[in-house]
Amino acid sequence: MLFDVNCYLGAWPFSLVPEMNAEQLARHLDRAGVDCAAVSPLGAVFQPEPMPANRALFAALRGKRRFIPLPVVNPALANWKEQLEECAAAPGVRAVRLYPNYHDYRLTRRTLLPFVDALEHHRLRLVITARIEDERHRYFALRIKGVPVADLTAFLKANPRTVPLVTGLSVTEAIQLASGTENFLADISYQENIELAAMLRGKLSSSRLMFGTLTPLVSAAAQSGKLCAPDFSAAERRRIASTNAVRFFSGPHADRR
Amino acid sequence: MSIIDAHTHPVMFKRGLTRPEVDRLVKHGRTLGVRWMVGLGDVLLYGRNFTAEQIVEVNDDSAKVQAMYPDYFRFFCFLNPRLGEKAVMGEVERCVDKYGFIGIKLEICNNARDACMKPVMEAARRWKLVVLQHSWSQTNIRQRSFHTDPADTATLARRHPDVPIIMAHLTGCGVRGVLEVKELDNVTVDTSGGLADEGLLEYAVEHLGANRIIHGSDLPGRSIGVSIQRVLGSRLSVSEKERILFSNAARLLNLG
Numbered sequence: 001m002l003f004d005v006n007c008y009l010g011a012w013p014f015s016l017v018p019e020m021n022a023e024q025l026a027r028h029l030d031r032a033g034v035d036c037a038a039v040s041p042l043g044a045v046f047q048p049e050p051m052p053a054n055r056a057l058f059a060a061l062r063g064k065r066r067f068i069p070l071p072v073v074n075p076a077l078a079n080w081k082e083q084l085e086e087c088a089a090a091p092g093v094r095a096v097r098l099y100p101n102y103h104d105y106r107l108t109r110r111t112l113l114p115f116v117d118a119l120e121h122h123r124l125r126l127v128i129t130a131r132i133e134d135e136r137h138r139y140f141a142l143r144i145k146g147v148p149v150a151d152l153t154a155f156l157k158a159n160p161r162t163v164p165l166v167t168g169l170s171v172t173e174a175i176q177l178a179s180g181t182e183n184f185l186a187d188i189s190y191q192e193n194i195e196l197a198a199m200l201r202g203k204l205s206s207s208r209l210m211f212g213t214l215t216p217l218v219s220a221a222a223q224s225g226k227l228c229a230p231d232f233s234a235a236e237r238r239r240i241a242s243t244n245a246v247r248f249f250s251g252p253h254a255d256r257r
Numbered sequence: 258m259s260i261i262d263a264h265t266h267p268v269m270f271k272r273g274l275t276r277p278e279v280d281r282l283v284k285h286g287r288t289l290g291v292r293w294m295v296g297l298g299d300v301l302l303y304g305r306n307f308t309a310e311q312i313v314e315v316n317d318d319s320a321k322v323q324a325m326y327p328d329y330f331r332f333f334c335f336l337n338p339r340l341g342e343k344a345v346m347g348e349v350e351r352c353v354d355k356y357g358f359i360g361i362k363l364e365i366c367n368n369a370r371d372a373c374m375k376p377v378m379e380a381a382r383r384w385k386l387v388v389l390q391h392s393w394s395q396t397n398i399r400q401r402s403f404h405t406d407p408a409d410t411a412t413l414a415r416r417h418p419d420v421p422i423i424m425a426h427l428t429g430c431g432v433r434g435v436l437e438v439k440e441l442d443n444v445t446v447d448t449s450g451g452l453a454d455e456g457l458l459e460y461a462v463e464h465l466g467a468n469r470i471i472h473g474s475d476l477p478g479r480s481i482g483v484s485i486q487r488v489l490g491s492r493l494s495v496s497e498k499e500r501i502l503f504s505n506a507a508r509l510l511n512l513g
Contacts, residue, residue, distance in 0.1 A: 015454075015455075015456075016456055016460065017455050017456050031490065032490055134451055134452060135397065136393070136394070136397055136429070137394065137397070137428070137429070137431060137451060137454070140397060189452075190452070192452075192478075192479055192480055192483060193477060193478055193479070193480065194285070194474075194476040194477040194478075194479070194480045194481065195477055214452065215455070216455055217454065217455055218452045218453055218454060218455055219454070219455050219458075219486075219487050219490060219491070220455075220490070221486045221487065221489065221491070222452075222453035222483045222484070222486045222487035222490060223453070223486075224486055224490075225480060225481075225482030225483035225484070225485060225486035225487070226480060226482060226483055227482070228289060228480070228481075228482030228483075228486075229480050229482060230281065230284075230285045
């Protein structure tokens with residue numbers, strides 16, 4: 001089974017990729033052999049408040065069991081509690097996603113502490129988006145960098161009982177983050193190397209890695225080729241392909257420390 | 258389906274030179290259907306200001322790998338065009354005569370529009386070699402004094418229409434890069450570089466035709482499994498996929 005933890009619905013204004021609806025997304029993932037996906041709304045990246053995009057996501061995914069809605073919360077807005085409550089009440093929601101760099105706040109801000117407490121209250125998991133676009137190829141006027149490893153480290157140390165999934169880290173960033181903290185999981189959407197398994201071994205266990213495609217911006221079929229890297233054992237492949245993601249999205253805080 | 262990987266670095270920062278490492282790489286490539294691997298050298302080993310001796314060292318390392326599997330590897334001769342005509346011509350002649358290298362690889366020693374490229378292109382003409390130019394959009398990177406933008410590769414191709422050029426890194430060049438070389442029939446584009454942007458390969462085929470695109474992984478920093486699946490998982494026809502994965506490079510580089 002292949003479980004994509006980094007998948008989106010909606011339009012990206014700087015891409016030629018046509019917007020898909022949920023049925024089209026399902027067919028698209030079928031062609032790449034992806035069985036299920038946690039799906040976030042791209043609209044929430046640029047809109048001033050994420051809930052309209054989240055509501056559209058909930059409606060689009062309703063009744064589609066292969067998709068888990070992964071709505072976005074902006075904790076820098078005054079209504080973050082209302083956002084969180086509405087997301088927690090929506091069917092199928094197990095986690096919420098943050099876009100710190102696109103929403104112009106740092107993970108070190110104090111207001112994130114009550115936000116993390118509220119996540120626990122709602123029994124929701126956390127996904128942090130380190131980056132969506134490769135900074136080298138982004139639209140020339142969109143000068144947004146990835147979330148700094150130092151900020152992620154500070155956040156993880158300030159919230160040691162929280163184990164977020166961080167999407168969009170490069171191999172170097174993931175290893176750097178793992179050298180200072182243990183309470184995070186990472187997707188491999190930005191991690192690629194013919195020696196990927198060897199690079200990560202001993203630094204970031206396969207029990208902390210998940211498969212992610214960045215669909216629809218990146219070819220899901222191409223991303224699936226990462227699991228062909230030599231040296232991944234069959235058990236490691238299974239963990240990365242689906243086991244870890246199923247655990248993350250199935251029960252509330254199953255891996256809380 | 259047989260596959261040619263036309264953009265690889267089997268040796269990178271001196272890793273990949275030992276027999277077990279080469280054995281492993283060949284085994285992995287063969288498992289995924291790669292019939293030929295085209296090596297481009299350890300092109301970042303000394304930054305971007307390689308001396309003549311360092312260029313020789315890189316090409317000799319490439320030759321060592323080729324000698325281990327002569328029916329699997331073909332290499333390009335890595336050059337620093339800034340070393341001048343004598344050094345360029347001498348190294349190309351040495352690599353062609355001694356090792357049978359089949360092309361010229363240019364990285365970030367200089368920009369492809371620089372005057373120092375003239376003897377490089379003359380060498381390609383004289384020894385009938387393909388020139389592979391590292392190319393990456395400089396819109397955000399802004400290193401154009403030494404780093405080649407697809408517009409610069411297009412300038413090079415326009416100046417030397419009789420020399421076949423591979424513009425490396427479809428993803429790094431992007432839509433703008435495809436359009437820069439659209440009218441230049443002597444330019445082929447390889448599929449390597451960065452994450453496989455959805456739809457970019459199909460866009461390149463629409464504008465360049467499937468005959469002007471060849472498959473490359475850019476290993477070890479990238480993976481062959483990803484680069485192959487990018488093609489196989491695309492919306493292209495079986496014939497187009499076959500040309501990109503094998504026939505185009507076989508024809509361009511005389512690989513059977």
